[in-house]
Amino acid sequence: MTDYFIQAFIYLIAAVVAVPLAKRFGLGSVLGYLVAGVVIGPMLGLVGQETTTIQHFAEFGVVMMLFLVGMELDPRSLWAMRVRLIGMGGLQVLITAAAGTAIAWWLGLVWQASLAIGLIFALSSTAIVLQTLNEKGLTKTDGGRSAFSVLLFQDIAVILMLAFIPLLALPELAGEGGNYAEHGSLSLVEGMSAWLHGLVVIGAIGFVIVGGYYLGPLLFRYVVSSGLREVFTAAALMLVIGIAALMGLVNLSPALGAFLAGVVLANSEFKHEIEANIEPFKGLLLGLFFITVGAGIDFQVLASQWATVLALGVVVIAVKGVLLFGLATLFGVRSSNGWLFTLSLAQAGEFGFVLLTYSVQSNVIPFNVSQVLSLVVAFSMFVTPLLFIAYDRLVLPRYQTTNNNKRDADTIEEQAPVIVAGVGRFGQVVCRLLRANNIPIVALDLEIKQIELLRYIRIKSYFGDASRSDHLETAGIAHARVLVVAIDDRERAVDMVKHVKHYYPNVWVLARAFDRGHCYQLREAGADDVTREVYHSALELGGHTLTAMGVHPMRAKQMTDAFEQHENAHEDVLFEAWKEIEEGISFSPRYGELFMKLEEALSTSMQHGVEKPNQEDEPTWTPPEQAPEGNR
Template identity: 40%
Template structure:
């Protein structure tokens, strides 16, 4: 408990301060870890234990990323993942192996087990920086993520290389081919579970309306997939990512993302704090010149290699340079591989600490470097190769995006009319049965309470052009719309009113465009009733116009007075007299 207070206290003080000076939250967390770690204030004595627990932040991060990356989109990125990603891991690893051999007296085996891990980047750091700048979903962000994803896939062969070169071979260690087979089998198992087992479970829980059970099921799916991979000695984050991808086309993905988000944010922040705590300032003071030289060398080599590869795969010059800087740091898996190399007596424990310090320092300076690089203006030549793969598979339409809260009969009509205009529509509803019925008609409705800001954010409201509330029944606009207006004050909001009193409440809450759900249909029925009684069309139009005028007048009076009985004298209670000439009737000639 005392250590938790220390973590939270340091984060609460430093993270807002770093954000205030536009240095980013990540650097604030790293600074907090360095200050409270054993090398400075010593308020926390065992950062390695904290790091093991905080790694679940990366697991949750990869799960959320998987939720946002549909299988079709993942397939579209295959060239970047297996082409660009594989080339980056191999070329950066070999180039850094040469750098280590040039700067130390290591054998080629020792240099290889250090150089290959240094070629990996920090998934947690890079994705956090991309999310902070809201560019994770761009072609630049997806291409960067493609390389990170292949790095996670490369953990198995890298561990196999370290084990093969080990001077103290583990007799119980599995051969590389068997580990690869087990990895494939585990991934297939996760695909099947995510595809066929989890959606029915979430549908049942959603139907029952047990939110706590829904959150528990979400965490179970993430941690279960992660622990399955960990039991095989593989990347927990990779297992969580696969589970997320399998649920990316599920109607429950927005609700899952919203429920996971608080845990992800806290644990990911704790992860960066733990990284900061692992920095041994004693090692830095003793070998500061070598560490700085290695950090500069590692980041320069990786920037150059990634720049060249990104350009070869069609990224513009400026973007390729920014991508190289963004991915130039060492990654969290480097700590694992350095420890394995030390255990195999390929490098000493002091060397593992040295290169661990190189990774930590490179992670600490990346936010500053990328902040400076982000200010470079993009001015590519006309006709340049498109920056990354096509964005097919996203929900956005040609004329903007709209989020519709409520997928019932009212929301369906609005969605179809917007779709006819080429507007991308995301519909959210809490009715699990409605979601299943809609799917039968080829309509995608996502599960969740669209009145919650976290659900809206998960549904992509940051990029939406319109928010439509088509919920059945009366709901409290003051409670719902206040947080939404505070976070997205410029977003146009349309709302369906249950009745006149609900309309007044919506207007008072600041919603300018309100449609009463039965108003127009009631007028249409009234017109049909008048027609059935033989009323001329001109008179029907006149009656409708007078009704609308009086209703609008009464509505204005009620809005001004806050009294629902105001303007009751405008109600039509008896027959009205209309001027035949005004209606267009040609008068008879007098004799």
């Protein structure tokens, strides 16, 4: 028992020390985990043969990650990405597999082994890419969504690869994989005919979808009635583990099954609670997986074959990069998004280790070749965080220095009942308040830095011009309940309100105004509710000023409330007067005369209309000390 505690302590202390250091130097958590694995494994020898076993267990972190990713989508969003899922993902796998096959055959391997190697290196690392995109707030970018589409197709393709690889078996390798093989896993479909196998697979997928939709809510309502949080956590884990086990029993990808279950539960009332309970386990298991990748590097093979490993690793990244960049251009993923898509998927993936092991067991790839290829896979995964750093420091600054208006707008693939146009200092507060209350929103802005900030705190936001009707339509204005207009251009804001209220009169429009005149323009355009951006903060500060001058806080609050009530009571009078003025507020003596009369009424209200608080109702309060005469 003590040995397990010591091993767990070694893995945990490696993560605790290395990851914060990597984050501090801007290297990302994934690279920190990989370095930690190299230090405790090949360098210090603190961990050994158990690494492979732990890695299989830690791969469950990928399953949990895809479950959580699925919960961020819904069937409508999944259908919207079908072109990139099938088109871009399918082409990527086919073209990359063909290129890998050609290179392996050119290097002297038989065509069967070459084809298996091509399939292996067509895959990318779901764990590293999604984790890093999530950390950097890039999952909602055009490049991030395209990368996710390809990764999802790759996870589906793994199923077909596992079925196809045994057909490539080489008689001369018979028996070579014996020492490398593992105990077979339990399967319900082993020995079944093809048509019966297909029916079982369809039944399993149908059970996940139907059961998740109908039985999932019943399960969580039953668990919630117990009032025990730990039971809810157990139920969430039971759901994910059970789906993974079911998929494994019918020879499907557990990650794919978990993703489907997440999509089914995306609109569940328990969505946020499930995410909160699963997230810590996902993070720990993914971190453990990355550590085992670093710890599993065989330095003896690396020392004897380092030149080959380095050369092949560079070739893999370069060839995949060229092909991915071509696909990005073909599917319209341009500028920095095209580079993000290219650099994020240029590596081999964790499923490469699985397929290499399976290929040796199936007598397709020689054992000595698989050892070198395993190092190539690990090397490419190790380099991936560095590619993301290159994207941050070399690619993004180049595109951010150009005019943002020339940047291609993001493809909006998600909709919400609330659309926020403009996410500057005003719009951000609105977004955070809505997000804190679990109200779905879609935010649009032309300032890329503001968009990236919101993505970092997991608010759906897109680069685009909200005043353009096509962008609003894509964001779902036809089905939205509320539109918040907080853009920094007065005229565009007014035009936008006019357009929306004309074509979508049922949408409730709330707008930010810069001043009183802009407030009236927005009201005239049809806005249902208008707030001046500095009005309430200035009123609050005025109340603090009264308190600082010795007015009791309760009386100061009454006076500010009376001020606001007076403003609201006469707002319509001023608005009607403004509509009759052609030259505007600043140039109209008639408006100024009316305004001054209302100011006199306000002063009278302040002096006589506000009752002083009763002595017994006043809390204990000491007025601020007066400043010395010389400082006044």
